[in-house]
Amino acid sequence: MSRKIAFIGLGIMGGPMAANLVKAGHHVTGFNLTQPPIDALVAAGGHGATGVADAVRDAEVVITMVPADPQVEEVILGEDGVLENARPGTLVIDMSSITPQTSVRVEAAAGQKGIRTLDAPVSGGEAGAVEAVLSIMAGGAAEDFAEAKPLFDVLGSTVVHVGPAGAGQTVKAANQLIVATNIQVLAEAVVFLENAGVDLRAALDVLAGGLAGSTVLGRKKANMLEREFAPGFRIDLHHKDMGIVTDAARAVGAALPVGAVVAQLVASARANGDGSLDHSALLRGVERLSGREVR
Template sequence: MRIGFIGLGIMGLPMAEHLVRAGHEVVGHDVVDRPFRTAASVAEAVREAEVVITMLPADPQVEAVFPEITANAPQDALYIDFSTITPQTSRRLAEQWKRTLDAPVSGGEKGAVDGVLSLMVGGSEADFEAARPIFEAVGKTFRLVGGPGSGQFVKAANQLVVGGTYALVAEAIVLMEAAGVDAAAGLDVLAGGLAASRILDLKRESMLARSFQPGFRIDLHHKDMGIILDAARTAEVALPMSALTAQLVAAARAQGHGSLDHSALLLVVEGLSANERVSR
């Protein structure tokens, strides 16, 4: 397929590279030059595209480029938004373009690099099937979860589970270390039992080492927690654990940790117990 790919950052670049390796013709556009064919503008990137993809940080960036896409892309092009934005925005975009999929992703930078992302997709079944070769190139798990905006609701659910799990793993580390327990051995045991999770698999060693090189930044998770709380209001449900996690993420950002990985919630939990062990 001929694909115009807008947004070649930490996640978008490896995803675009997987699409190239899968045989698709990708024209990318970003503020930074990239090691494959790039376009000087959104209009140039999408003008001959069969599929237009955006992978951008938040609603304002998606809304800024969308008019350029609709003004310049072929009228029968399929638009896929891999960004994490509000369900309301996704639905509004779907009202303005006849073939639209909201397909936010989970798996972080490593999942994007390895081509094993999880994708939660909202839109029509026909468009989902048309996009299957693209999803196969960048992801391992992908499901159609409902109509327009549905993918964003599932991504909100994903982010509340991820944020909450990071907070609980942080509390487990603080508890074990304060009690004089071998926290590394303790987390190994947790990872082998019912408490097992991808976060324990991927992040327990770096959290114990207080190494917070970003795979997904606190700043972005802060944005996502806002989406979660907004989605809860839209669905008229109470999510008390999500609200608490949102406050912890907001505290991390307020304390200057916004550029760190979201596992840096450990710094906030440590601070609550005056148990800070971070090397400055």
């Protein structure tokens, strides 16, 4: 069944996600702070809006995909934002990666206006968004998840309801902890193998076929072989996410001894000017520590 969807945030992830909803036959109206992504959505068969209010006014479902908590608060909770303009009964799905506390606050504010919410962050990066194979972890009411699932199935291949409001963001924080740690140890293995004079491509191929194989290795191998770090997911954003997981873990009394070190290495990469690069550029930090020329 075709739905009227407002999609706010048409960046690296949001743009292809909105386009995939258009391909699936939905009426998608998009808004972004810059015009080219709106034009791209229109070219793909969607519709453009002049602002948040214009996008959400007649929507049945509103999806937001913005960088961090401040943007979610501005777009959803802010003056002339989603809650000020959406109709009662609208389902608002925030697919950004933010703190669980903000998701709970959004749910409470929306409930006062008769608006339903889900927090449904994703994993899979730009490639997963383009290929519609994202992993989607959703928090909120089970009946709202059931309503949203046909839309999620357009966007992802793994779609799971993980609990009440905020649970999706908690699971996403754990995801980002695992991903950053995997990228860091993969980067260390790459420098180790290169310093030892091993054929790196052959080594990574055989490692991918054994217990060391992972989605991270499969997705990021080419970046590291070619030293190509165009952003699929920026270090700046992963730095933000590592702050979320370390704060959340502290709140529940969970120790993150390895995660704390990885968070510092992500922060170091950012401090060394790599924040706008893909998170596979953690390799550059290992090269620095190893006294190698950074490529």
